[in-house]
Amino acid sequence: MAFLEVKGIEKGFGTLKVLKKIDFSLEKGDVIAIIGPSGSGKTTLLRCLNFLERPDKGSIIVNNEVIFDAMDPATQRESEVRKKRLHFGLVFQNFNLFPQYTVLKNVTLAAELLAKERPNYIKDKKAILKEIQERGKTLLSQVGLSDKLDCYPHMISGGQQQRVAIARALALDPDILCFDEPTSALDPELTGEVLKVIRNLAERNTTMIIVTHEMDFARDVADRVIFMDDGVIVEQGSPNEVFGNPKEERTKQFLARYKKN
Amino acid sequence: MNDILVIVSRLSESFVLNCKLFILTLLFALPLGMLIAFGSMSRFRPLRWVMRTFVWIIRGTPLMLQLIIIFYGPGLLNLFFSWPNGAPGRFVAATVAFIINYACYFSEIYRGGIESIPKGQYEAGQVLGMTKPQIFFRVTLLQVVKRIVPPIGNEVITLVKDTSLANIISNKEIIMMAGEYSNKGLIWPLFATGIYFLIFVGVLTVLLNWVEKKLSYFRV
Numbered sequence: 001m002a003f004l005e006v007k008g009i010e011k012g013f014g015t016l017k018v019l020k021k022i023d024f025s026l027e028k029g030d031v032i033a034i035i036g037p038s039g040s041g042k043t044t045l046l047r048c049l050n051f052l053e054r055p056d057k058g059s060i061i062v063n064n065e066v067i068f069d070a071m072d073p074a075t076q077r078e079s080e081v082r083k084k085r086l087h088f089g090l091v092f093q094n095f096n097l098f099p100q101y102t103v104l105k106n107v108t109l110a111a112e113l114l115a116k117e118r119p120n121y122i123k124d125k126k127a128i129l130k131e132i133q134e135r136g137k138t139l140l141s142q143v144g145l146s147d148k149l150d151c152y153p154h155m156i157s158g159g160q161q162q163r164v165a166i167a168r169a170l171a172l173d174p175d176i177l178c179f180d181e182p183t184s185a186l187d188p189e190l191t192g193e194v195l196k197v198i199r200n201l202a203e204r205n206t207t208m209i210i211v212t213h214e215m216d217f218a219r220d221v222a223d224r225v226i227f228m229d230d231g232v233i234v235e236q237g238s239p240n241e242v243f244g245n246p247k248e249e250r251t252k253q254f255l256a257r258y259k260k261n
Numbered sequence: 262m263n264d265i266l267v268i269v270s271r272l273s274e275s276f277v278l279n280c281k282l283f284i285l286t287l288l289f290a291l292p293l294g295m296l297i298a299f300g301s302m303s304r305f306r307p308l309r310w311v312m313r314t315f316v317w318i319i320r321g322t323p324l325m326l327q328l329i330i331i332f333y334g335p336g337l338l339n340l341f342f343s344w345p346n347g348a349p350g351r352f353v354a355a356t357v358a359f360i361i362n363y364a365c366y367f368s369e370i371y372r373g374g375i376e377s378i379p380k381g382q383y384e385a386g387q388v389l390g391m392t393k394p395q396i397f398f399r400v401t402l403l404q405v406v407k408r409i410v411p412p413i414g415n416e417v418i419t420l421v422k423d424t425s426l427a428n429i430i431s432n433k434e435i436i437m438m439a440g441e442y443s444n445k446g447l448i449w450p451l452f453a454t455g456i457y458f459l460i461f462v463g464v465l466t467v468l469l470n471w472v473e474k475k476l477s478y479f480r481v
Contacts, residue, residue: 050388051387051388052384052387052388082390082391082392083390085387085388085390086390088388089388090388092381092384092385094379094381096379096381096382096384096385097385098382098385098400099404099479099480099481100403100404100407100479100481101479109389109399110386110389110390110391113390113391113395113399114390152478152479152480153479154479154480168389169388169389172389172390
């Protein structure tokens with residue numbers, strides 16, 4: 001069984017069916033790029049994986065553990081969901097950093113709050129918090145922001161903010177890191193620095209699902225590409241198959257439009 | 262000269278009532294407003310409906326009328342309780358009316374502030390495994406506070422001046438005191454009351470500016 005199994009996910013908003021029976025799987029260390037036109041359901045799929053939306057049907061299995069099953073209410077209890085969603089990390093299109101905290105605190109806050117639930121927290125509080133701080137600093141140096149630890153989000157550029165958001169997501173050691181169009185809100189000259197960070201993560205065998213409109217980047221960094229349109233996976237395969245030799249008419253049309261732009 | 266000193270000291274004494282009313286109202290209306298705000302945002306429809314109707318009634322009628330109803334209502338309707346006799350009863354009734362009235366205004370400011378926080382802030386907290394209370398207290402609260410300081414400041418300043426409305430149910434506050442002199446033909450004490458309010462509001466303005474400055478280290 002694959003590391004991540006997504007089976008028969010369906011999601012509708014009112015009468016609008018946004019996802020229609022989505023099946024895919026992912027091996028540990030793999031990078032999947034999800035491409036497709038706006039409104040094809042890419043973002044909704046990521047949001048389902050991160051429990052920001054509740055699928056109407058289907059199941060999600062990580063490392064042989066059923067973390068969501070639409071048929072089984074026990075997997076949907078609030079307290080359960082909070083723990084289970086930590087299998088996934090999510091980097092948002094709009095960064096969503098916490099404006100009142102420094103860059104470092106943005107990265108460490110969630111880990112500090114989770115640490116309170118550890119049984120040895122009261123006893124080893126100092127050591128635990130120090131460890132979290134150090135980890136935060138390491139992650140921020142990994143994304144090239146060692147000199148911005150004490151800045152507030154509004155003081156740094158969009159590209160830097162997104163790199164902080166990536167470090168923040170990594171701080172909780174998610175099994176699978178998801179990106180929702182991580183460069184769409186950035187000025188063109190700032191996308192490069194963010195893509196470089198993601199590329200570095202791929203080289204370190206971070207398991208990732210990346211929704212993106214950066215076709216060259218997807219082709220370059222992904223092990224597998226999924227093309228979605230109208231709530232279904234139209235085609236999936238290696239980057240060379242999907243980009244070099246698309247089988248489906250819809251994929252061809254979509255890619256042709258991108259080449260023209 | 263002696264007369265002036267006597268009048269000033271009597272005005273000052275009566276202004277204590279305005280100050281007490283102001284402080285008690287803030288003390289209780291600020292937290293009560295939060296409860297009303299949560300009620301009016303509740304996913305439980307009947308509660309939301311009741312709260313919003315209540316806020317509509319309170320904001321939709323004059324505070325002066327509310328003072329009269331709250332003070333005379335219990336006696337006229339033969340309710341199971343009535344206000345204590347004399348000045349304490351009148352003061353308690355006025356305080357209750359002010360708290361209810363201002364809590365409703367505050368609740369709408371809170372609601373606006375809370376609803377203005379981008380959904381992404383909640384979602385970022387959620388995907389990082391935070392509980393709902395953690396998201397509220399550690400992520401959104403300070404952002405809400407920053408946004409609502411100016412409108413709350415406005416209401417607080419209005420409250421200072423509204424305290425004089427308490428004289429409609431015979432609370433001897435500063436305007437009423439000055440009015441006693443003007444009834445006797447001495448008009449300047451009435452003008453002098455303005456100075457008290459100006460100084461009070463001046464101090465508050467400095468305080469509010471300080472809070473705003475304290476919160477200017479981040480942007481929302």
